[in-house]
Amino acid sequence: xxxxxxxxxxxxxxxxxxxxxxxxxxxxxxxxxxxxxxxxxxxxxxxxxxxxxxxxxxxxxxxxxxxxxxxxxxxxxxxxxxxxxxxxxxxxxxxxxxxxxxxxxxxxxxxxxxxxxxxxxxxxxxxxxxx
Ligand SMILES: [Fe+2]
Ligand SMILES: [Fe+2]
Numbered sequence: 001x002x003x004x005x006x007x008x009x010x011x012x013x014x015x016x017x018x019x020x021x022x023x024x025x026x027x028x029x030x031x032x033x034x035x036x037x038x039x040x041x042x043x044x045x046x047x048x049x050x051x052x053x054x055x056x057x058x059x060x061x062x063x064x065x066x067x068x069x070x071x072x073x074x075x076x077x078x079x080x081x082x083x084x085x086x087x088x089x090x091x092x093x094x095x096x097x098x099x100x101x102x103x104x105x106x107x108x109x110x111x112x113x114x115x116x117x118x119x120x121x122x123x124x125x126x127x128x129x130x131x
Contacts, residue, residue, distance in 0.1 A: 002031040009118045011126035019056045034103035075121045
């Protein structure tokens with residue numbers, strides 16, 4: 001397990017909290033599949049992670065647009081940066097089949113990014129959106 005539920009900052013909007021909880025389950029499963037070197041499972045979970053991240057970011061962006069949240073462009077730019085990184089990771093995975101690259105990315109980049117992003121951006125957004 002690379003991230004526990006207790007490590008996830010809670011925000012003032014239950015939809016967003018649910019999105020984050022779902023995401024860390026996929027992240028933990030993918031991390032475990034990498035540790036085991038289960039290539040088929042990594043293929044499945046990488047697809048699932050990309051899909052889930054898109055759903056997570058898109059849902060937040062829709063909520064922000066509906067609420068006409070002033071920091072929408074900055075928050076979306078943060079999402080766009082990570083969208084690019086995970087797409088690049090997927091390209092590299094397809095080409096090189098390096099499970100270690102994925103587990104390093106999860107541990108050193110995605111998880112710290114997620115915790116910081118939620119604490120900085122999602123929490124402020126959630127306060128504006130309410131529950
Ligand atoms: Fe989020
Ligand atoms: Fe966000």
